[in-house]
Amino acid sequence: MNSPPTALIELAGIERVFRLGDSEVHALHELDLRIDAGEYVAVMGPSGSGKSTLLNLLGLLDRPTAGTYHLEGRDITTLSPHEQAQVRSQRIGFVFQSFHLVPRLTAAENIALPMMLAGVAPAERAKRVTQALDDYGLTDRSHHRPDQLSGGQRQRVAIARATIMQPAMILADEPTGNLDRATGEEVIRLLEKLNARGVTLIVVTHDAAVGRRARRRLDMEDGMIRADTRVAAA
Amino acid sequence: MRPIDNTRFALGAATGNRLRTVLLMLAMSIGVAAVVVLTALGDGARRYVVNEFSSLGTNLVIVLPGRTQTGGFSPQNVITGTPRDLTIEDALALRRATAARLVAPIVVGTSEISGAGRLRESIVVGTVADYYAVRNFRMAQGRFLPEEDWTRGSPVIVLGAKVREDVFGSAPALGQFVRIGDRRFRVIGVLGSSGMGLGMNTDELSFVPIATAQQMFNTNTLFRILVEARNREAIPAAKEQVREIIKARHGGEEDVTTITQDAVLATFDRLLGTLTLGVAGIAAISLAVAGILVMNVMLVSVSQRTSEIGLLKALGATEAAVRNAFLTEAAMLSFAGALLGYGLGQLGAWIIRLLYPTLPAYAPQWAVVAAIGTALVTGLLFGFLPARRAAALDPVLALAKR
Numbered sequence: 001m002n003s004p005p006t007a008l009i010e011l012a013g014i015e016r017v018f019r020l021g022d023s024e025v026h027a028l029h030e031l032d033l034r035i036d037a038g039e040y041v042a043v044m045g046p047s048g049s050g051k052s053t054l055l056n057l058l059g060l061l062d063r064p065t066a067g068t069y070h071l072e073g074r075d076i077t078t079l080s081p082h083e084q085a086q087v088r089s090q091r092i093g094f095v096f097q098s099f100h101l102v103p104r105l106t107a108a109e110n111i112a113l114p115m116m117l118a119g120v121a122p123a124e125r126a127k128r129v130t131q132a133l134d135d136y137g138l139t140d141r142s143h144h145r146p147d148q149l150s151g152g153q154r155q156r157v158a159i160a161r162a163t164i165m166q167p168a169m170i171l172a173d174e175p176t177g178n179l180d181r182a183t184g185e186e187v188i189r190l191l192e193k194l195n196a197r198g199v200t201l202i203v204v205t206h207d208a209a210v211g212r213r214a215r216r217r218l219d220m221e222d223g224m225i226r227a228d229t230r231v232a233a234a
Numbered sequence: 235m236r237p238i239d240n241t242r243f244a245l246g247a248a249t250g251n252r253l254r255t256v257l258l259m260l261a262m263s264i265g266v267a268a269v270v271v272l273t274a275l276g277d278g279a280r281r282y283v284v285n286e287f288s289s290l291g292t293n294l295v296i297v298l299p300g301r302t303q304t305g306g307f308s309p310q311n312v313i314t315g316t317p318r319d320l321t322i323e324d325a326l327a328l329r330r331a332t333a334a335r336l337v338a339p340i341v342v343g344t345s346e347i348s349g350a351g352r353l354r355e356s357i358v359v360g361t362v363a364d365y366y367a368v369r370n371f372r373m374a375q376g377r378f379l380p381e382e383d384w385t386r387g388s389p390v391i392v393l394g395a396k397v398r399e400d401v402f403g404s405a406p407a408l409g410q411f412v413r414i415g416d417r418r419f420r421v422i423g424v425l426g427s428s429g430m431g432l433g434m435n436t437d438e439l440s441f442v443p444i445a446t447a448q449q450m451f452n453t454n455t456l457f458r459i460l461v462e463a464r465n466r467e468a469i470p471a472a473k474e475q476v477r478e479i480i481k482a483r484h485g486g487e488e489d490v491t492t493i494t495q496d497a498v499l500a501t502f503d504r505l506l507g508t509l510t511l512g513v514a515g516i517a518a519i520s521l522a523v524a525g526i527l528v529m530n531v532m533l534v535s536v537s538q539r540t541s542e543i544g545l546l547k548a549l550g551a552t553e554a555a556v557r558n559a560f561l562t563e564a565a566m567l568s569f570a571g572a573l574l575g576y577g578l579g580q581l582g583a584w585i586i587r588l589l590y591p592t593l594p595a596y597a598p599q600w601a602v603v604a605a606i607g608t609a610l611v612t613g614l615l616f617g618f619l620p621a622r623r624a625a626a627l628d629p630v631l632a633l634a635k636r
Contacts, residue, residue, distance in 0.1 A: 061548055085551060089550020094548045102545070113549055
């Protein structure tokens with residue numbers, strides 16, 4: 001953390017317009033944002049404020065209607081779908097509220113999924129999965145399928161999966177939304193540990209308690225950032 | 235994604251939903267099984283008819299003395315006079331025909347056979363060793379007439395199954411002597427019972443060397459000459475050569491008639507072949523239906539698995555990877571269904587053969603290959619649309635669906 005912060009994400013003049021019948025909905029409006037590598041950002045705001053849209057956009061799951069998005073200095077909006085898939089594969093890890101594990105795959109297979117999609121050699125895959133299972137205390141659960149895991153375990157599998165490709169940033173959409181408070185805190189601590197190791201962490205949340213823990217808080221309303229508060233590390 | 239991973243992933247997806255997989259495979263297998271069974275029936279019928287005709291001998295050109303010709307009275311008839319008879323020398327000359335594989339002259343007469351104290355009337359056929367091959371006979375005991383000079387007959391006889399039974403009953407016939415007129419013949423073979431052929435019941439015939447028969451019946455003419463062409467294509471050539479040779483030997487007179495059973499056979503073959511094809515076509519419709527079913531099931535599967543597809547994309551799967559995974563899944567399901575159908579079809583054909591032993595209900599190879607091929611192609615073809623839909627899914631919408 002001694003090196004000067006480099007801009008990981010730079011959004012400029014982002015617009016995202018959804019068309020619902022005749023009316024246009026501005027999910028994001030004139031949004032400028034810069035997030036440096038290693039930051040811990042919480043995105044907060046009421047439903048419909050555009051925070052999920054922002055996250056999808058950051059995760060290359062959605063394209064802005066207008067504006068530019070630079071990720072690590074590269075203009076992402078001009079990339080082909082294939083190249084975008086590659087960026088998602090190598091640089092971005094997702095954690096979802098409802099875990100999104102593939103139900104028919106075991107915990108180990110779910111964790112290995114991004115590597116399988118990226119074409120990592122099986123031997124290397126096995127090595128990394130074993131390490132990840134160990135890191136997240138899931139070793140004895142490796143052959144269990146998601147329906148045999150508790151919520152906390154599921155989210156740990158999801159986090160292991162999000163980090164297995166060693167991405168530059170983790171995008172977490174309400175990671176604690178489906179968990180009880182204790183388990184939720186455990187999950188947040190895991191994510192924070194990753195952040196401490198230099199991974200940029202962006203968390204979308206309703207939960208003020210979760211939001212308060214972040215070093216930077218973006219409050220969104222009507223597709224715009226209303227407040228951008230930086231706080232000292234907890 | 236590595237091909238092996240792709241395959242394994244698709245396999246996992248295919249087996250993930252048992253009921254869906256089983257139903258799909260069933261649909262596909264019914265299509266393939268229908269093709270296999272129906273073509274087996276059609277081709278079985280064709281083979282049955284062809285076999286029946288072949289029991290006469292295949293690729294046969296039958297040479298009869300005399301010219302049968304419609305046209306009634308013509309000046310030519312007045313000049314040319316009566317036809318010459320066919321002789322052993324004519325038959326020997328026909329052996330030179332390049333398109334002919336075997337030549338077998340025959341002489342036919344009726345005589346009484348006595349042996350073991352019994353007397354029986356039998357049609358005695360004088361012929362040569364090759365007749366056995368021409369007629370596709372089967373020996374029950376011993377052997378057929380020996381290879382020997384056609385103009386010298388040894389005193390041996392081969393009995394039809396019925397003749398043997400009537401003369402010898404349950405006593406052994408092989409090596410025994412029978413008497414025809416004032417000649418003694420040693421029984422060297424008994425034919426297996428076969429049935430009708432060329433309008434005669436072979437079981438009631440006895441065979442002696444041609445020269446012997448000619449002496450016995452005091453004749454030097456032949457009843458027929460059977461010529462077997464090298465193959466089906468050689469039949470017209472054989473026919474032509476036979477005519478040329480006989481014409482040359484009979485002073486430029488074309489005084490024989492040649493008949494090919496193949497003409498009839500070919501018609502039946504073609505007719506029943508077309509029938510098989512038609513039936514296969516009808517069965518193929520069920521394959522197409524199965525293909526549409528594959529498409530529907532895969533489409534349902536895509537919409538059921540939207541969130542999984544969205545997830546795969548979020549995890550860095552390219553559109554191609556998603557499409558390949560779904561295509562592979564469709565292909566695997568179709569292929570498994572096709573294999574199952576092939577098994578079911580062969581089982582069905584086997585049951586038909588059990589029920590109707592005379593019908594050789596084997597599915598022709600081309601039908602099996604075509605059925606499995608069509609199953610795969612329809613599976614892929616109809617799998618393509620769902621796979622493309624999956625690949626084109628918007629990951630945001632896909633993930634939003636909880």
